[in-house]
Amino acid sequence: QLQLVESGGGLVQTGGSLRLACTASGSSLAWYAIGWFRQAPGKERDGISCIDSSGGRTNYLTSVEGRFTISRDKSKHTVYLEMDSLKPEDTAVYYCAAPSGYGYWECPSDGKYTYWGQGTQVTVSS
Numbered sequence: 001q002l003q004l005v006e007s008g009g010g011l012v013q014t015g016g017s018l019r020l021a022c023t024a025s026g027s028s029l030a031w032y033a034i035g036w037f038r039q040a041p042g043k044e045r046d047g048i049s050c051i052d053s054s055g056g057r058t059n060y061l062t063s064v065e066g067r068f069t070i071s072r073d074k075s076k077h078t079v080y081l082e083m084d085s086l087k088p089e090d091t092a093v094y095y096c097a098a099p100s101g102y103g104y105w106e107c108p109s110d111g112k113y114t115y116w117g118q119g120t121q122v123t124v125s126s
Contacts, residue, residue, distance in 0.1 A: 002027045002115040004096050009120030012086055018122060020081040022096030032115075033099055033107045034079040036070060038092035038122075045095070050107035051079060059107060064090075086124045093119040 008020040022034055033052045039045040048061040049070040058070050069082040079096060097113035098104065 002029065002032065002098055002100075004029070004098065004115055004117035006094060006096050006117040006120040009094060009122045011123045011125065013125050014087060016086050016124070017082070017084045018086065020083065020094055020096075020120060020122075022079040022081075022117060023077060024098075028077050029079065029098060030072075030074050030077055032104050034070075034072065035097045035099075035107065035113055036079075036081045037095045037097060038090075039095070039119075040089075040092040043092075047111060049081060052107055053105035057107065083122070086122075088124045088126045090122060091124050092122060094122050095119045 002024055003026040005023050006020060012018055031053055033050060035050040036048050037045050038048055048064050049068060051058045051070045051072055055072045067085045072079045096117050098115040099108045100114035
């Protein structure tokens, strides 16, 4: 059972930066594709980025492309989401997630993830 934990959220001003981290217990996330999601109050959860297990393939939501960077450090068993040029509309709870089943090492084309962290709050003040 993969148990994911996010960290690094906080309060930042518009234009600032934060780096979120996703780590795991119970198993190593090194073998899994990892996705980052966010959910703002009253809104649906959106997938914003994903990285495959090798780190060679990534994808981004259009609205964050060029501002957010996903990466992974296999030696630290950690996946990062570097967020730059933050805007108030980036305010949300951010989650990392991993797929299961066959192909868990690739970002799922159907957007289905099995394992979820508890989330970390990111607040961008104007």
